[in-house]
Amino acid sequence: MPIPPMPVVVDRQDPRFDTLKKGHNLRFPATDAEAASRVVLCNDAREASAALQRVVSSGLRPTIRSGGHCYEDFVSNNPNGAILDLSLHRAVDVEISGHVRIAPGACLGDVYQSLYKRAGLTIPAGTCYMVGAGGHISGGGYGLLSRLHGLTVDWISAIDILTIDQSGKVIDRTVSATRDPDLFRACRGAGGGNFGIITSFRFNKLPLAPREVATVYLAFPWADMTEAKFAKFLITYGDFFATRGQDPDTFGLFTVLGLSPRNRDKNRDGGRISISAQFCTPDGTTADLSVLHEFFARFKEFSPTLILPTKFDSANSSSTVNQTDPAAEKAKHPYDVTTRPWLDATLADGGSGGGSRAKYKSAYMKQTFTPGECSAIWKFLNSTDIDAHGSILAIDSYGGAVNTPARGHDTAIAQRSSIMKLQWMCYWRELDQDAGRLKFMDDFFTSVYTGSHVPPEFQGTPMGPRFEGCYMNYADADMLRYRFWPQLFFGTGDLYPFLQKVKQQYDPNNIFHSSMSIRAT
Numbered sequence: 001m002p003i004p005p006m007p008v009v010v011d012r013q014d015p016r017f018d019t020l021k022k023g024h025n026l027r028f029p030a031t032d033a034e035a036a037s038r039v040v041l042c043n044d045a046r047e048a049s050a051a052l053q054r055v056v057s058s059g060l061r062p063t064i065r066s067g068g069h070c071y072e073d074f075v076s077n078n079p080n081g082a083i084l085d086l087s088l089h090r091a092v093d094v095e096i097s098g099h100v101r102i103a104p105g106a107c108l109g110d111v112y113q114s115l116y117k118r119a120g121l122t123i124p125a126g127t128c129y130m131v132g133a134g135g136h137i138s139g140g141g142y143g144l145l146s147r148l149h150g151l152t153v154d155w156i157s158a159i160d161i162l163t164i165d166q167s168g169k170v171i172d173r174t175v176s177a178t179r180d181p182d183l184f185r186a187c188r189g190a191g192g193g194n195f196g197i198i199t200s201f202r203f204n205k206l207p208l209a210p211r212e213v214a215t216v217y218l219a220f221p222w223a224d225m226t227e228a229k230f231a232k233f234l235i236t237y238g239d240f241f242a243t244r245g246q247d248p249d250t251f252g253l254f255t256v257l258g259l260s261p262r263n264r265d266k267n268r269d270g271g272r273i274s275i276s277a278q279f280c281t282p283d284g285t286t287a288d289l290s291v292l293h294e295f296f297a298r299f300k301e302f303s304p305t306l307i308l309p310t311k312f313d314s315a316n317s318s319s320t321v322n323q324t325d326p327a328a329e330k331a332k333h334p335y336d337v338t339t340r341p342w343l344d345a346t347l348a349d350g351g352s353g354g355g356s357r358a359k360y361k362s363a364y365m366k367q368t369f370t371p372g373e374c375s376a377i378w379k380f381l382n383s384t385d386i387d388a389h390g391s392i393l394a395i396d397s398y399g400g401a402v403n404t405p406a407r408g409h410d411t412a413i414a415q416r417s418s419i420m421k422l423q424w425m426c427y428w429r430e431l432d433q434d435a436g437r438l439k440f441m442d443d444f445f446t447s448v449y450t451g452s453h454v455p456p457e458f459q460g461t462p463m464g465p466r467f468e469g470c471y472m473n474y475a476d477a478d479m480l481r482y483r484f485w486p487q488l489f490f491g492t493g494d495l496y497p498f499l500q501k502v503k504q505q506y507d508p509n510n511i512f513h514s515s516m517s518i519r520a521t
């Protein structure tokens with residue numbers, strides 16, 4: 001006799017409820033009234049199917065959770081509803097044929113380790129090893145290898161998903177380019193929580209993981225920065241990716257320009273301006289570092305100081321600056337390059353902290369910065385406002401293999417022309433800091449996109465010829481204030497109308513919804 005599916009149900013009386021009702025961002029649920037009435041933990045697809053049927057048949061609203069790293073309240077704000085939690089459904093299978101199946105509850109760290117150890121493969125996904133495949137991959141999934149290998153959704157060959165038909169019955173589907181291709185496309189980037197519960201992602205082919213990568217981490221002292229120098233610094237960074245960064249031999253270079261406010265917490269030496277880089281040549285090795293050095297040569301005039309990340313000092317890492325003539329090498333490249341096996345580098349720095357209240361925003365840029373943008377960023381980073389504390393602006397290199405136009409048509413990621421992706425983040429602890437922190441972030445972001453570089457109808461947003469809107473996986477409910485918010489996330493072409501049709505067809509009763517889900521009409 002097969003054992004009947006038995007998901008674990010944690011209700012309000014259960015001591016685990018207070019822990020499990022919330023995800024990574026402690027702002028949600030904002031009140032007890034917004035909290036779900038139960039969390040249903042599903043071990044596999046069968047349990048998820050049975051649990052979904054029970055929840056829907058009893059008239060409860062289901063929200064879906066995998067890794068719990070949603071930026072907004074899409075999962076935890078579910079008044080008296082049920083959170084279907086897939087975090088225990090976490091297998092990563094590699095078949096002899098090389099086909100791969102990733103369950104939604106697998107954390108990226110599990111995925112990287114399993115794929116690498118079993119088959120030497122990887123997905124070009126995010127940096128945080130606690131983020132769940134379920135939300136991450138359905139929203140695009142990008143990271144340090146994306147310039148080299150594109151987005152994770154670009155590699156998916158089929159998806160197993162549970163949808164609900166007009167009569168309220170669960171339908172178990174496997175969608176692909178030949179079966180329900182419209183739903184397949186929509187699930188490759190439109191974001192989770194829109195159409196049904198994804199129970200696995202399948203890949204017929206995946207890229208080989210690099211053998212090793214080289215990393216550099218440099219800081220640029222705030223004390224030395226003037227507004228003019230800062231503007232030149234940002235423009236230099238953007239220029240590289242707008243020009244040289246378009247060449248395929250540079251696609252193995254991924255960089256993050258990290259900016260935290262000059263006056264951040266004085267107890268922690270104030271804020272930081274830094275560039276971290278990971279590099280390998282397209283064949284996944286580090287014998288030729290000329291592209292990496294070419295990139296950093298552009299920053300010599302900004303007087304970088306070397307910071308040796310202590311986590312890099314593992315037995316498996318080595319400093320490669322001084323291979324031949326140490327003095328001559330050091331004079332040419334006044335920083336250390338650390339080479340490490342790719343898996344070590346990938347797992348070393350991927351913690352997500354947690355236990356914080358947080359807010360995030362994003363922007364795709366097709367060109368380097370304008371002086372006006374630099375000036376707005378300068379102003380906010382020099383703020384003495386207490387609400388500037390805890391904020392970070394991360395400017396990631398982008399493009400490369402992501403910018404393959406065909407993928408814009410067979411996935412639900414429209415942004416295929418950008419060279420940088422910006423992420424605003426802010427972390428704090430106390431509820432009474434919410435209003436100030438949220439306002440600071442909103443003002444900062446809005447001011448960067450206000451001015452003559454943005455068309456009048458899109459003021460305050462990264463829309464217009466220089467931009468490609470925002471990233472759905474960096475969900476930002478502030479954008480709902482703009483009537484064109486769907487175009488910010490899904491582009492101005494035919495993608496959003498297409499997603500609306502998919503929504504009408506596969507979720508006719510709008511069972512799967514949140515403040516930023518696809519509207520049927």
Ligand SMILES: Cc1cc2nc3c(=O)[nH]c(=O)nc-3n(C[C@H](O)[C@H](O)[C@H](O)COP(=O)(O)OP(=O)(O)OC[C@H]3O[C@@H](n4cnc5c(N)ncnc54)[C@H](O)[C@@H]3O)c2cc1C
Nearest residue numbers: 066067068069070126127132134135136142192193198352
């Ligand atoms: C610390 C941190 C680092 C990050 N780094 C990166 C990065 O490097 N690159 C990047 O691209 N993104 C990154 N992100 C963003 C991340 O990809 C998204 O927040 C993602 O949606 C989280 O997925 P999750 O499963 O962990 O979250 P969840 O909160 O579980 O889910 C997020 C959304 O997906 C839906 N969903 C979850 N599981 C399923 C499922 N099985 N079926 C259908 N819908 C589902 C949820 O309903 C919700 O709407 C990061 C986020 C954090 C917090």
